[in-house]
Amino acid sequence: MDNELKIEVKEETRDRFARITQTKIGQKVISTPNFCVQLQNTDELDLYLKLKEENQSELLTTNVVRFVDMQKALWRLHPKTPKDVLMEVRKDKYSLFFEKQVLLIDPSMEYLYYMPKREEFKKNPYTPKSILGYFKEIETIRKESEYTLENKKAYKSFESKKDTHHRQFWRKLVDEKSMKSNQDRFEIIRAFLQCDLDYGADVILPPVPLIDDEKMLEVAIKMNADTKELARGKKHCATYFLFKSSALSDWSLLDKALRYIGENASESLVAVKFKNLDLTNKDLQTERDNYREFMSTLEFFSRTFKNRACIVLENNCQSFVSPIAGFDVVSSSFTNFDMEVSFGKHAPYGKYLHPNLLIHRPFDKMTEIYDKIGALPHNCSYCRSVKVKKLQDFSANEWYVVRRGHVASFMDEWFGYIKKAIKQDKNIELIVDRLQNSKIQILEDLLPNHQ
Amino acid sequence: MRSRITIPKTVLSPSEIQVLSPQERDFYIRNVVLEVLRLNDRQGITISQVVSAINFNRMTVGKHLDVLVAIGEAYKVQRGNLFIYYKNGKIVHETDLQSIVLDDKIYTLYRLENNDGKFIYIQEKELDECRVPQIKGGVMINLKDIPNFLSKLQEFVQKEDSQWIMS
Secondary structure, eight states: OOGGGOEEEEEEEEETTEEEEEEEETTEEEEESEEEEEOOSHHHHHHHHHHHHHOOOTTSOEEEEEGGGHHHHSGGGOTTSOOOTTTOOOOSHHHHHHHHSEEEEEOOGGGGTSOTTHHHHHHOTTSOHHHHHHHHHHHHHHHHHTOOSSOHHHHHHHHHHHHHHHHHHHHHHTOTTOHHHHHHHHHHHHHHHHHHHHHTOSEEOOOOOEESSHHHHHHHHHHHHHHHHHHTTTSEEOEEEEEEGGGGGOHHHHHHHHHHHHHHOTTOEEEEEEETOOTTSTTOHHHHHHHHHHHHHHHHHHHHSSSOEEEEESOGGGGGTGGGTTOSEEEEETTSOTTOOOOSTTTTSOOEEOTTTOSEEOHHHHHHHHHHHSSOSOOSHHHHTOOOSSGGGSOHHHHHHHHHHHHHHHHHHHHHHHHHHHHTSOOTHHHHHHHHTSTTGGGGGGSTTOO | OOOOOOOOSOOOOHHHHHTSOHHHHHHHHHHHHHHHHHHTTTTOBOHHHHHHHHOOOHHHHHHHHHHHHHTTSEEEEEETTEEEEEEOOOOOSGGGEEEEEETTEEEEEEEEEETTEEEEEEEEEEEOTTSOEEEEEEEEEEGGGHHHHHHHHHHHHHHHHHHHHHO
16 A cells, blocks of 8 residues: 555566566656666756657656756756646646656765765755765865875875765764764755655665775665665665775675675665776776676576666666666666766867767767768767768757767667567577677676676 | 564664654654554554564554554454554455545555455545655445445435535
8 A cells, every 4th residue: 555665566578687677666667678867957957858759768767866966957846946826736847757757866975975066065955964064074174184286195195084084974974872973864864855855756865875895885784774764654765875986896895785685675676876987997807797796696686576676877888788687777877978077179079979889989080980971870860960061060069969869869779679689589699799899898798698 | 472573674773763853753653663564464463562572662652553543554453452453454456456636635445355354445645745645544444335335425425415506
């Protein structure tokens, strides 16, 4: 009698580690494998809405917004915006859109460690006081260390102090014996929970710290458990682990997280994020092996226990492989590049996801390709709409739209291809073939039967 | 002597519950008690069992169990001088559930079965400010009484209707 609080997974068919499901989250049903687009600002939301009007794909039915991007991306959904007087239900196109789309809000607690988003935390009215206090303390440490970009010694000293302070903050927060810690912990959980409820998130993602050792893992477990308790009777709460990419080299740490998931996260959505992970680096063989083992264990849980589904956030280039190796929902940014920084000559012109090479090519390179073949190398409506003589004539704003629309269309196509490979052909090797002909063939290592 | 009951894997400790607001605390305890009922739906639970297993206050547990009985989420059976609380039936098939949405109210109809027989359970839910359905009340009618109930209801509505029209 509490269907709103559960997820129900109906597995339709599978081919080894890949499966097709109809997953019910509250009142919404999504088809998996599903590509979950991370939206970072209102332009992206508008663009995504337009894209969904044209392409009603059932594989693009989930979205994630980071807490740090909420002010920019979801301001139109703010609970204080005017509602319909009679029904108390908002009828604007954004609210109606999210009536059908599954929405997750990622607390993005990694930015308590990585500093660039602290202004976004300060601006967000949901940010709890204890987190604002934490940022003030970090600011004091920064001032005291007097570091500049030139003074590497001072910078290192600040980094080390910041790291220690970050760990202390979280460890103190989960000290059950201290009344102050209990208050602070519940204040943080309550703030994120309220934000999720106000904005209509379909699943609660607990505010967990960036994990790089066992103590931080224990903190994450406690935050997961307490958030579940506070969300009891309100919304479905996922089990969420946010790892530093370096954590992938430590199997005992991953194993402990898996044990917890295996023992505690029954009938649950399991969300995982490896921050700034790029496994195409040849030197990361151990990390690739561990990622494969991690995924296949999660897949084992989903296969063995009913009503379990897994989602991976900010999956970057791994998102081409993750859906056939254990994850039901795979998320990445609208550009499929989760570490995007563009400098240089064409700074406003971001990179383009090459549909065959499966890597991002800089704008300069794309102009060369465009000159050769007279078109962009993908058949989606966005790429076909580019009809200029020279790609350089294209405005930065138009390029912004094209490369995002192209990524969503391409990922829809890719996930559709995976679905077809599982359902009709029972042959996920078709995907392996595509990988072998790309520049990321090294990610074949992530597939369980390609060790 | 009744056997031990199954409790949720994690429950907040008394010191943690203490820092919750009164409203939050009430909501939390009621949902934990509901979960305990769900986990022990066959054997049922007594107030003493919950108190000794979870360490909640006796009065609080009793109050929440009675609220759950009042809204139809649970029912109470007297055995000698002992009251045993049961979760209201288990839905065996998905077709045993149907929701009627009327404005901001949801009426969910369940076909339930428990030790006392077969029942139709009508649960009233209301969307709260966050659009999350919250149970407001419920009524359970024995399946064998349904034809009689429906005819009486129809009679009542029609009688009322004619009076309303005349006025």
